[in-house]
Amino acid sequence: MTGDVWLPFRADDIEGLPEGPDYRFWDGDEEFPGDPGECVFYVVPYMKAPAISQRPLPGMTSVQVVQTLSAGIDHVEPGLKHLPSGVRLCNARGVHEASTAELTLTLILASLRGVPDFVRGQEREEWRSGFRPALADKSVLIVGYGSIGAAIEDRLAPFELARVARVARSERTTARGPVHPLTELPSLLPEADVVILATPLTEATRGLVNADFLAHMKDGALLVNVARGPVVDTKALLAELETGRVTAALDVTDPEPLPKGHPLWHAPGVLISPHVGGPTSAFLPRAHRLLVDQLNRFVNQRPLRNVVLTTGDTTDA
Numbered sequence: 612m613t614g615d616v617w618l619p620f621r622a623d624d625i626e627g628l629p630e631g632p633d634y635r636f637w638d639g640d641e642e643f644p645g646d647p648g649e650c651v652f653y654v655v656p657y658m659k660a661p662a663i664s665q666r667p668l669p670g671m672t673s674v675q676v677v678q679t680l681s682a683g684i685d686h687v688e689p690g691l692k693h694l695p696s697g698v699r700l701c702n703a704r705g706v707h708e709a710s711t712a713e714l715t716l717t718l719i720l721a722s723l724r725g726v727p728d729f730v731r732g733q734e735r736e737e738w739r740s741g742f743r744p745a746l747a748d749k750s751v752l753i754v755g756y757g758s759i760g761a762a763i764e765d766r767l768a769p770f771e772l773a774r775v776a777r778v779a780r781s782e783r784t785t786a787r788g789p790v791h792p793l794t795e796l797p798s799l800l801p802e803a804d805v806v807i808l809a810t811p812l813t814e815a816t817r818g819l820v821n822a823d824f825l826a827h828m829k830d831g832a833l834l835v836n837v838a839r840g841p842v843v844d845t846k847a848l849l850a851e852l853e854t855g856r857v858t859a860a861l862d863v864t865d866p867e868p869l870p871k872g873h874p875l876w877h878a879p880g881v882l883i884s885p886h887v888g889g890p891t892s893a894f895l896p897r898a899h900r901l902l903v904d905q906l907n908r909f910v911n912q913r914p915l916r917n918v919v920l921t922t923g924d925t926t927d928a
Contacts, residue, residue, distance in 0.1 A: 613631070613632075613651075614632060614633070614649060614650065614651030614652070614673060615632065615633045615634075615635050615645055615646075615649045615650045615651065615652075616632040616633070616634050616635065616650070616651065616652040616654070617635050617636075617637045617644065617645075617650050617652070617653045617654060617667070618634055618635070618636055618637070618654050619636070619637065619638040619639070619654055619655070619656040619657055619680070620636070620638075620898075620899070620902075621636055622634035622636070624899075625899050625902060625903060626899075626903070627903040627907075628902070628903060628906055629907045629910040629911070631910050632652065632906070632910065633645075635650075637656070638656045638659075639656040639659040639663040639664075643667060646670075647667045647668075647669075647670030647672075648671065648672045648673055649673060650667070650671050650674050651673055651674055651675050651676070652674070652675065652676045652678065652906065652909055653667065653668075653671060653674050653676070653677050653678065654678045654680065654902060655677065655678065655679045655680060655681075655686075655687050656680075657680040657889075657890075657894075657898070658681075658886075658889075658890060659686075660686075661685075661686040661687070661689070661690075664686050664687045664690070665686075665687060665689065665690030668687075668690040668691070668693045668694060669693040671693075671694060672695065674694060674695075674698055675697070675698060675699065675909075676698065676699050676700075676701060676905075676909060676915065677691070677694075677698060677699070677700045677701070678701045678703075678902070678905060679700070679701070679702050679703055680703045680706065680898050680901075681702065681703055681707070681889065682703055682704060682706070682707050682711075682757075682758075682759060682811070682889075683702070683811050683812060683839060684702055684811075684919060684920075685811070685812040685839065687700070688700070688920075691920075691922050694922050695922065695923075696921075696922050696923025696924075697921060697922060697923060698922040699915060699918045699920075699921050700918070700919055700920050700921070700922070701905065701915055701916065701917040701918050701919065702917050702919050703898065703901060703917070704757075704758050704916070704917045705758070705897065705901060705916075705917070706889075706894065706897040706898050706901055707759065707888065707889040707894070707897075708758050708759050708761075708762035709762065709893050709897075710888060710889055710890075710891040710893045710894065711759050711762070711763075711809075711837055711888040711889060712759065712762040712763045712765070712766050713766070713891075714837060714862060714884065714887065714888045715763045715766075715807060715809070715835060715837050715888075716763070716766050716767070718835050718837070718860035718862065718882060718884065719746060719805055719807075719833065719835055719860065720746060721860070721882060722833055722835075722858060722860045722882050723743065723744045723745065723746055723805075723833065724743045724744070724745075725739075725743045727882055746772070746805075747770060747771040747772070748771065748772070748773050749772055749773060749804040749805055750772070750773045750774040750775075750776070750802055750803050750804050750805075751767060751772055751776070751803065751805045751806075751807065752776045752777075752778065752799055752800065752802075752803035752805070752806045752807065753775065753776070753777050753778065753807045753809060754778045754793075754796070754806065754807065754808050754810055754819075755778070755779065755807075755808060755809035755810025755811065755816075756778060756779040756785075756790050756809075757779070757809070757810075759837075760777065760779075760807075760809040761785070761787075763807060763809060764777070764787060774802070775787070775788070776791065776799050776802070776803065777789070777790040777791065778790065778791050778792070778793060778795065778796060778799065779792070779793070779810075780792070780793060780815065793815070793819075796824065796827070797827050800824065800827035800828050801827055801828070801829050802829070803828070803829065803832060804829070804831070804832055804833065805832065805833045805835065806828060806832060806833070806834050806835065807835045807837070808820065808834070808835065808836045808837065808838040808842055809837055809838050810838050810842060811838070811839070812838065812839035812841055812842060816838075816839075816842050817841050817842065818841065818842070818843075818844050819842050819843075820834070820836075820842060820843040820844060820847070820848065821844045821847050822844065822847040824847075825847055825848065825851045825857065828851075828857055830856055830857075831856075831857070831858075832858075833857070833858050833859065833860065834848070834857060834858070834859045834860070835859070835860045835861075836859070836860075836861045836862060836863055837862045837863065837888050838863065839863055840861075840863040840864045840865030840866070840867045841865045842863075843861075843865065845864065845865050845866075845875060848875075849874055849875060849878055852878040852879055852880055852881055853878065853879065855879055855880060857880070858880035858881065859878075859880065859881045859882070860881070860882040860884075861875075861881065861882070861883050861884070862883075862884045862885075862886055862887065862888050863886050863888075864883065867886060868885065868886075869883065869885075901916075901917075904916065905917075
C-alpha cells in the first residue's frame, strides 16, 4: 500500500504499526506535514476545534479512511462533504468507555453527597456535616445506551439501585434488560432520580433536553451530561436550576468552553467539569491499540472496525 497516513502522534511512539505507509505527524499545526492529496488515512487530532479537524479535508482527494479519536463525530462530519464517495468514517468506540464511565460516577456521587460544598467548607475551615442523598435505592435513567452507556451501567451495578432504565434511538433488548426508544422519555423521566445523558450529538438529539424534557423530570432529580453540550438547551436548564427544582452535573456545556461571566458557572445546584471524560491516562494506550489494529486492517485490506458512515452512501443519512 502506498500513500500517507496522518497521525496526531509520533509513529515511533506507537508499537506495532504496519510497514508500507509513510507516517506523517500532524496534530493541528498551521503547516501540514505533506500534501493532503497524498493522504490515504487521516487520524483526526484529538480535542481540537472543529475548524482544525476539518481544515485538511478539502485537499484530501485520495483519502480512504477518516478515523476520529473520539466517540462522537460531530466535530468532523460537516467537512465530509468535501471528500469523494466511498470514504469510511470510523469513530473511537472502545477508547473512551472506561474513562467516561468513571467520570460519570464521580459526578453523580460528588453531586449527591455534596462534595463541592465540602471543598468550599475545607477552604474556609468549616465543618459542614449533615444528611446527604445516597446513590443507593435511586432510580437511574441512561439516555443514549451505546457502548459508553453500557459501560456506565456496568459501574452502577454495585450501588444497590432501585432501577436502571435505558433509552436509545431504537428499541431493543440487552442482557441487562430492555432499551426503550426516545419516544418513551415522557413516561420514564418522572420516575428517575438521576438522568444520565450519554447520547451522540445528532439532529435528533440537539436540544433534546429542552423545557418540556426538564418539566417531566421529578423534583430533586439530578441531570448528568457526559454527552455533548448542545444536547441540552442551556437557557431552559438555567431556568430550572434557578428554581432549585433540579440539579445538574455537566462535563460538557453549550457554549464550550464556558466563558467567564456565564450564568451557568454560578447557577445553584450545578457541578461543572471542563470536558474531561476522555483525556485521562487510559486514553493513549487504548488509542494506540485502536490505531494499530485499524491500520493493520487497512494495509491488509481487511474490514475496519467502528465504521459509522461512508461518504456518498445514502443509507447513512
